[in-house]
Amino acid sequence: MKEIDVDCDVLIVGFGPVGQLLSILLADKGWRVVVVERRTEPHAIARAVSFDGEAARIFAAAGLADELPELGELSREIEFHNGRGDVLYRSEPAAEGYFGWPDSTSFYQPDLEAALIARTEQFPNLSVLLGTEAVGVEETGEHVDVRLQDGSRISARWVVGCDGARSFVREQMDVSEQQAGFSFDWLVCDVVPHEITEYRPNNLQICDPKRPRTHASAGRGHRRWEFMLLPGESPSEMNTPDYAWKLLAMADVTPENATLERHSVYKFRSAFADRWRAGRLLLAGDAAHVMPPFSGQGMCSGVRDARNLSWRLDLVLRGLTSDALLDSYGVERIDHLQNSIELAIKLGRVICLTNEKLAAARDAAMLAGRARGDVPPRPEDIYWPIRKGVFGHADQVTGRLVPQARVASADREGLFDQVVGTGFVLMTLGDPAQCVSPESQEILDSLDALVVGILPPGTPRDTLRPGTVVDVDGTCSAYLSGAHGEAVLMRPDFYAFGADEINDLIRQLATELNLVLREDVLKVG
Ligand SMILES: Cc1cc2nc3c(=O)[nH]c(=O)nc-3n(C[C@H](O)[C@H](O)[C@H](O)COP(=O)(O)OP(=O)(O)OC[C@H]3O[C@@H](n4cnc5c(N)ncnc54)[C@H](O)[C@@H]3O)c2cc1C
Structure with a gap:
């Protein structure tokens, strides 16, 4: 490969979970990786609360196999109830699923990020610059110059924007955002109960048209409550501790028995960039896509992006193939991602109903399904095959995930x-x-x-x-x-x-x- 005078092989903008993981996967291959992150410290609050077996397999491959069992708990039961408490849906993720790991792990995101960050510190070829914001990008043939807020520059062969939903890198790429058409505001409350309590079910969607809400494990010792804002309610008025406690009281959670770690109103929406590569700029994670959290696939999708992109970048950097291999990264991931977004929206349409009549019809259909003995799909059935990309001749396994045992x-x-x-x-x-x-x-x-x-x-x-x-x-x-x-x-x-x-x-x-x-x-x- 022709030597070019660059500071690093890959510059990653953003040190959230996706940037952390990608930096490890590339540094593990020996590449010189620099990460710039505008925060001065790691994000101290949880956003994601669960990851699936495929993400667990990828985290393990990034060197966290020994830590994973301690980083979360098996999610256990997932139930949907209606406003009267009837069980509309129930599933129980396996402890050793298709990927050898739990089908669903509930976790506390700051703990996972701390483990990923500790792993990044093991690589002398990986530098993380906290308190450093990327403010400009200039592509100059065989490398990219990224300008930082203090006026200095870093030169890299490739730049990956892992810089979240409002991605700066995406803005530089002249790509359009495809809106998938779903948008509701939810108040998210993270709580630490004062006493260790066993919750049954451990994860509950309450599909109550009077106030759709979620109560889930957010890892050992942490609980997540989410409340949908009803038509006419204002996000700014509801995003207060008083309002959070008022809604938490519906579940008997009070300042006497729990500490409110944080509350925020999020707009649950779905969108994705129509291209994930422009020249030497690439996107991964929330920078490339967002979706409502009902299927727990936002971060998991970013984890898949990191794994898919890292082996491609490795082959291209090694000069084993041309950079055309990076074009099929977005093609493969968008194909898969659209299914994840569809699933999240489908679940959202079940959960977010506030019309009593429609909710009653939903209840009747779901209760009839349970009475018939309909079983929830197995996780491996919803790990969609990739239909286009780098694959051999068609066979029933081609483009599908390989199980692990x-x-x-x-x-x-x-x-x-x-x-x-x-x-x-x-x-x-x-x-x-x-x-x-x-x-x-x-x-x-x-x-x-x-x-x-x-x-x-x-x-x-x-x-x-x-x-x-x-x-x-x-x-x-x-x-x-x-x-x-x-x-x-x-x-x-x-x-x-x-x-x-x-x-x-x-x-x-x-x-x-x-x-x-x-x-x-x-x-x-
Ligand atoms: C309420 C809620 C619940 C969720 N639940 C789940 C779940 O259960 N399971 C799941 O898989 N997903 C879930 N998600 C989604 C998940 O949290 C996100 O997909 C994931 O955190 C995104 O990670 P990321 O690394 O792509 O982006 P981020 O975590 O947003 O990180 C981006 C980083 O880039 C930095 N940055 C931005 N611009 C610049 C710049 N110009 N220069 C330098 N740094 C910059 C930011 O400071 C930030 O640290 C949930 C999301 C929400 C909101």
Whole structure:
């Protein structure tokens, strides 16, 4: 790669959870990363209160696997009640779900951010400049100069705006915001109960047309209450401690039994940028999209952005492919994000009804569904496949997330990612050693890809060859058997690139990534 005189490879604007995560993922690949954050200290208040199993898998891959169980609690029951207390909907997230982690974890955001920040401090190649605001951007061919509020400049090959819903970087990119058309004001109250109490259900949406409201875990020792503002109520008048206590009293929460940590009125709305890349500027997290929090997918979507973008930037920075790979980042993520926004709005339309007649019709339909025995969708059913992007030939696993289960190597047992590692991973049933051609191996080596053979449950661990693991409970074998291919190739963001004959699959990968390889290597297969 031609050397350019820059201060860093990637400059990230914004050090919220998405900027924190992205900086770790890139620094972990060895890139020089600088983050600028206009706050002088980390944000001390929670916004998100839950994350899903896919986000947990990504946090674990960023180095938080050991801390995660302490950073939150299994969300346990999620129920929707009507104003009379009838149960309209109930689900119970699994403790070990499709991704090996809880399907839903309730957490206290400042604790998660503290763990992410502690992780950033482990990288000498990562600098975080607090109290530093980006105020100007100038792209000059092969790099970008970012001007800071004190007049100084930082030069970077790539700039990623992780700078939240009012993104400064997005403003510089001349992109349009697509409004998805849903907007309600809610008063959000975070409370610390004075006594440890077990709440049943642990998470409750009260779909009461007189005052739609939410009561949820916000991590151990923290509770979140949210109250929808009714037509005619003014956000500024209601955003006071007195009003917060008045509404909290509906749930018997009073200054005698709880401390009000904070209260804020938020406009729950949905919108996304129609392009996430312009030249050397990119967007991730709330800078690229916002949605109502009813499905708990806002931060999770940003976490997916960070994972998807980080492996692409890594390949581009390594000179293994052209920057065209960054164009499919937005294509893939917008396709997925639109489903997340639709789900959030769908739930919002159930929850935010204030018309008594419509609410009664909703109740009747949902109660009838429960009486019929309708079951809530499993989380893996709502992890939508990505339909367009960097994928191999169509197979039923292509573009879908790969499950994670426990495996055992010769010396340890644990979740697949922590035992085998993450990145591009080629998985086969049995020992793949003889099947990978030298040309394919060269492609895999250029990508630092892992090749792993999955052996049946019960295989004695002392007989394992390097590069093979035992499938502890049969999950991996069942998945691979269903894929109709000799191997499944998993991308670093845990999506299946495809399933096929091994060398054919690797050739497809080289082609789709447009890898810069020698002619003879490209002719594998
Ligand atoms: C009430 C509520 C409940 C929610 N619940 C959930 C949930 O349960 N699950 C979930 O997944 N999501 C949830 N969300 C969404 C989630 O909180 C956000 O998606 C997430 O916090 C966004 O993170 P971010 O890093 O993209 O942006 P932010 O956290 O907004 O961080 C952006 C950072 O950029 C900095 N910045 C901005 N401009 C500049 C500049 N010019 N220079 C330098 N720094 C700059 C800001 O100071 C800020 O620190 C909820 C949101 C709300 C409001």
